[in-house]
Amino acid sequence: MATDAPKKLLEPFFWTLFSAGGVVAALLMPVHIFLFGLAFPLGWIRDLSHTRALALIEHPLVRIYLFVFCSLPLFHWAHRFRYTLYDGLQIKHLNEVITVFCYGGAIIGTALAGYLLLSLP
Amino acid sequence: MTPHEAKGATQYTTYHPRWYRTRVSTYWWLGKWYYLKFVLRELSSIFVAYFVVITLLQIHSLSRGPEAYARFEERMRNPLMIALDAITFLFVLFHTITWFNLAPRAMVVRLGGKRVSEILIAGSNYVAWLVISASVAWFILR
C-alpha cells in the first residue's frame, strides 16, 4: 500500500502547550483564585496595597512567573474549548473558525501578557 | 490495496444489506454521570481562561497607578464578582483533582522494572500542589 506522505501536523505542539497549561493551572491557579478572588475581596485577609503589589511584581522572576501563569493556561483553554465545541455541539463544519478563535485568543492573550509585564514600571 | 482502504475507513463491505444506523444526539453527555463529569472537566477550562483575564486586568490596573488599582479592588468586592469567583474556584479545583488523577495514566513511570502505582504518583502530585500553593501564598502575604 502506498503510504500517503505523513503530514506535519501542529497537533503535537498544541497538545504539549495544552498539557503544560493544564499542569500550571492545576498547580498554581487554585491558590491565586482563593487569594485574589475570595480572601482579599471578602476581607478575610487584608488587601495588598498598590505599593506592596508593585514591589512584588518588580522582580523579573515574578514577571516571568506571571507570564507563564497567563500564557500556558490560555492554550490549555484553547485546546479543551475547541474540542468541546467540536464534539459537544457537533459543529464540525465550523472547525476552522473555532480553531482560529481559540488559538487566536490564546496568542492574543499571550501577547497582551508580555506587553503588560514589559511595560510595567 | 483492498477495496476498503481505497474508499476510506468508513466504507464497509461491498455488498450492502440494509443496515440500521443511529445518530449520536447532541446531548449525549447528559444521560450519564460519567459523561457529564467529562464535559464539566472540559468546561473548567473556561474558568481557567476567565481567571487569566482577571489577572491581566489586575496587572493592567497595577501599571496605571494607585487609583486604578483601588478601582480594580473595588470591582472585585462586588458580590456578583465574588459569586463568580467562588464558582471559578470550584471549577478550577475540579480541574486540579481530575488532572492529578488522570496524569499518571498518561505518564508511565518505571522503577526497577516495575510500574510505579498510580496512587503513588497522584499522591506525590497532591503533595507538590500543597507545597507550591503554600509557598505562593507565603510569597504574596509575607
Place this chain on the structure above:
Amino acid sequence: MAETIQLEVTRYSPEHDAAPTFQRFEVPYRKDWVVLDALNYIKDKLDGSLSYRWSCRMGICGSCGMMVNGEPKLTCATFLSFYAPDAVRVEPLRYFPVVRDLVVEMTDFMVKLQKVKPWIIRKEEKSIADGEYLQTPQQLDVYKQFSMCINCMLCYAACPVYGLDPLFTGPAAIALAQRYNIDSRDQGAKERMDILSQHEGIWACTFVGECTEVCPKHVDPAGAIQQYKLTAAKEWFKSLLMPWGAK
C-alpha cells in the same frame, strides 16, 4: 411457579423494518444465569429467529458484546441477578450499524485494526536457525496489560468520539498499536506513528476515559492513547530539533 424476569430485546429485520423495535420476552430467572443464557433460552424455546453473536461464553472470544441497560457489556459475563427483579434491556452494540436484531456490522473495526499493523515488525527477520527473540519478564510486563484485549469492541460503544466521528481509529486499535510499539522485539513504531499521528488517530481522543471503564480485560485503552500522545509529542520536538535524525 418459578420466578421469571422480563427481557426487552431489540428486533430488526432489514427486509421488513424501517427501524428497530423492542420485543418483550419472559424467561426463567436463575441466579447463575447471565444475559447470554437468557438470550439462548429465548432462541431455543420462544423465538428461534432471534439473531445474536456468541461463542465461548467465558469472556474470551469477545463476540457477545451488547448494550445491557444502556451499558456496553459482555453478555456472557453479565449476570441477570445484577438487574433482577427489573426488566433487562438488551440492544446491539452502540455506534455500529445494525445488520439484524443484536448483530452489528464490524468491518470498520477490522479495517482499522489492520491499518495500525498490530503485529511484530522487524527491519530484518532473524532466520529460524538463529533462534527465537528473547524477552525478559520485565520486558513482557511493559506491554502485557495491552495484550489482554479480546477485540470485543465494548470500548468503541463507550466512546462518544467514535460515535461522533466514525473516522476515529478508536480505543482498542490504538491500544493494540501501542502494545506492539512497546514490545522489545518490535521495530515498527515509526511506521505506526505515521498512521496514528493523523488527526483521526490519537489526536481525536479527548480522554473521556469511558473506554477504560467498560473494558472487561482492564486494558486501559484511554491510558494507552495518552501515552501514545506523549511519545508523539516527544518525537515531534525531536524531529524539530534534529531534522536530519528523522528518517
